[in-house]
Amino acid sequence: MSTPEWLESWSDDDGARRVRDLFDRSFGPDGGAADGVWSAPGRVNLIGEHTDYNAGLCLPIALPHRTFVAVRLRDDDTVRVASAQTDAHWEMRLSDVVPGEVEGWGAYVAGVAWALQQDGFPVRGLDAVVDSCVPFGASLSSSAALECAFAVALDDLLGLGLGGDDAGRVRLAAACIRAENEIAGAATGGLDQAASLRSRPGHALLLDCRPELGALENAAPIPFDVAAAGLELLVIDTRAPHQLVDGQYAARRASCEEAARLLGVPHLRAVTPDGLDEALATLEPHDADGVLRRRVRHVVTETARTAEFADLVRAGRVAEVGPLMNASHASLRDDYEVTVRETDLSVDSSLAAGAIGARMTGGGFGGSTIALVRADEVEQVVAGVQRAFEEAGLRAPGFLLAPPSAAAGRTA
Ligand code: GAF
Numbered sequence: 001m002s003t004p005e006w007l008e009s010w011s012d013d014d015g016a017r018r019v020r021d022l023f024d025r026s027f028g029p030d031g032g033a034a035d036g037v038w039s040a041p042g043r044v045n046l047i048g049e050h051t052d053y054n055a056g057l058c059l060p061i062a063l064p065h066r067t068f069v070a071v072r073l074r075d076d077d078t079v080r081v082a083s084a085q086t087d088a089h090w091e092m093r094l095s096d097v098v099p100g101e102v103e104g105w106g107a108y109v110a111g112v113a114w115a116l117q118q119d120g121f122p123v124r125g126l127d128a129v130v131d132s133c134v135p136f137g138a139s140l141s142s143s144a145a146l147e148c149a150f151a152v153a154l155d156d157l158l159g160l161g162l163g164g165d166d167a168g169r170v171r172l173a174a175a176c177i178r179a180e181n182e183i184a185g186a187a188t189g190g191l192d193q194a195a196s197l198r199s200r201p202g203h204a205l206l207l208d209c210r211p212e213l214g215a216l217e218n219a220a221p222i223p224f225d226v227a228a229a230g231l232e233l234l235v236i237d238t239r240a241p242h243q244l245v246d247g248q249y250a251a252r253r254a255s256c257e258e259a260a261r262l263l264g265v266p267h268l269r270a271v272t273p274d275g276l277d278e279a280l281a282t283l284e285p286h287d288a289d290g291v292l293r294r295r296v297r298h299v300v301t302e303t304a305r306t307a308e309f310a311d312l313v314r315a316g317r318v319a320e321v322g323p324l325m326n327a328s329h330a331s332l333r334d335d336y337e338v339t340v341r342e343t344d345l346s347v348d349s350s351l352a353a354g355a356i357g358a359r360m361t362g363g364g365f366g367g368s369t370i371a372l373v374r375a376d377e378v379e380q381v382v383a384g385v386q387r388a389f390e391e392a393g394l395r396a397p398g399f400l401l402a403p404p405s406a407a408a409g410r411t412a
Contacts, residue, residue: 003398004386004396005397007400009065010133012039018068018084019070027080028376030291036412037068038069038153038407040152040408045361046061046370048191050363053209055209055211055270058368059204059205061199061402065400066145068084068132071127072127073125077093078093079126080107084130109130111179111184112151115176126157131231138239138398144176145408147196148172149408151163152408152409167216174190174198186249187249188363190207197408202403206221210269227403230325230374234355236370242309256299262286270301294335305331326358340365343396345394349385349387349388353385355374358371373392
């Protein structure tokens, strides 16, 4: 069997050095060094999947893997960005940034500047570079990490005063969500941006996405000390290519909105577990193939599982969450239909090799899974997954460990 590949995170010093060097190579000759370095983490969601846009509960943690940006403000409104991951510079004037008109990965950067400008802040152009150890296309929120790193950079450089407390960070998260929805054109909910901007080291963040809740009522940090329980959270990047991600994600969201409309409720959070059977019966005449009912069953049961998971963690009973993780994966596989062969195999082989719980994380259609594993069994689980992928003739997965880490902020 080949040696497992570990996807290491970078230290702050290493990340800062990389982007400062890249900045000097890309823009230095034009006018000096970057004004500073900022970074933002990717995330894994412990449980509560496809619930954020249904006003439900989710429970992410920030990863130690971060996206680093070095930024220098300009006097005009041009945004120029270079990335270690691609040769081509991305450039656009802020005045040309409008929904539907921005192509390429720079949309995540210019979109944040645009959204802050829409909020009335005096945003200017910038020269910037990006480098990242957040795996791309792995459902670990590399896009949110990019947006959030720029959000804290602009906040700092323009003196907006939002990054210093949670209420301000909620506004930065809202700008990042607008950038993603309106400029990058991905109809995602707010889970990823909240995780990247509002997480705390050593904690999971219980997000309650009901729109009627005030910014400070909708998130509660919960101590999540897996190490104290003798456990590790293992993340497995299955490297499954994303298939039709945008269309499929938008289709799931549209089904939920259609079901809520048929049920006469503002969102599916309004359907409680006690009211689920009645809601399914109401949908039946409109739902010949059963798709709407499966989607609703996932959303309602997933929020209930998330509440139970959070209660167990709060009670210091983290070692008992395994069955909830497994039930979440089964629901995402059978009712929400967002898993693929690789994520199912990763979960099944993690459990067969001794994990106490496992599930896909993020939007699905490929991407990563997580497994809660006894600390002295990590190697055994990694070997079991690696072997299962080899035997199935699949590309080797990547592995990382995920202690709950810090939110976005200034790095240097
Ligand atoms: C993606 C989206 F960006 C989030 O908003 C969330 O819906 C998640 O999929 C599924 O829980 O990460």
